[in-house]
Amino acid sequence: MIDVCCAIIVNDEQQVLVAQRSAVMRLPLKMEFPGGKLEPGESPEAALVREIQEELNLHILPVEALPVHEHQYPDFAIRLMPFICKLQSGAIELREHAAVHWLEAPQLSGCDWAEADIPVVHDYLFTLTN
Template identity: 60%
Template structure:
């Protein structure tokens, strides 16, 4: 099981950041919420802050934690932990992805998502799903 975290980054206008995987990545050109693999001994929150800085050159603040999604791909399984975030500083710079877009939440279902991200999209769009608030520690 690969442990991964992802960022649902929301801007001041309420738009959501989605990124497109590059042609050389697994699941090429699929849309995803940016993030990455959790290193051994690393807290998911620290992983996400590190990954977003490495991939997008952004400093983020985590606002809420979503519910874990387990997804089985044919060759591997992932545990995906989503977090709702906001940008604290930086200008978005793609270092690994092919493209990005700021989207209205109502348009998110129209994307060609990596399969594991689809339940995360539904989780974010469903107001009855509780997102746990994050307190600064």
Template identity: 60%
Template structure:
């Protein structure tokens, strides 16, 4: 099982950042919370900060950890480790994704999410 962290980045207005996977990525054009695979010897928290810097050119601060969610795709399985975060420095610059949007929590379920992110969205909205 691949361990992957993801960031639920919330701004001062309570909106949540969602990113759209590029056409070159697996699950092209699906929406997701940004993040990535945990490297050997790396904590999930360190991974999250590194991945958000690499993908979005942002520095984030972790506010809280959310419940992990396992998902089984046809050819691989992931354990998604979500964290609620806020931006402390930087301006969004997409390095891998096709697009991004700030959304009201009430609009999140209207997105075409990557399957593994759906339970994370549902859990976040249940809080």
């Protein structure tokens, strides 16, 4: 089981950043919330701040943890730890992903998500209605 954290990055306009995996990554061209693997001894929040800086050149502040989800793909399993994050600063640089998009919350359901991210989308949308 691979421990992975992901960021639901929200900007000042309440749009959410979604990233498209590159053609050479596992799950090519699927949409995901950006993030990455935890290093030994690293907290999910610290890993997320580091990963988003490395992958996208953005500075974020994790503000709320969402439920953890485990997902079994055919050849690997992940434990996905999502956090709603506030965008602090930075200009997006695509260092791993094919593309990123700022979307309004209702648009999230129409994306071609990596399977592990689908329950995270539902959890995030649920937080907006309660």
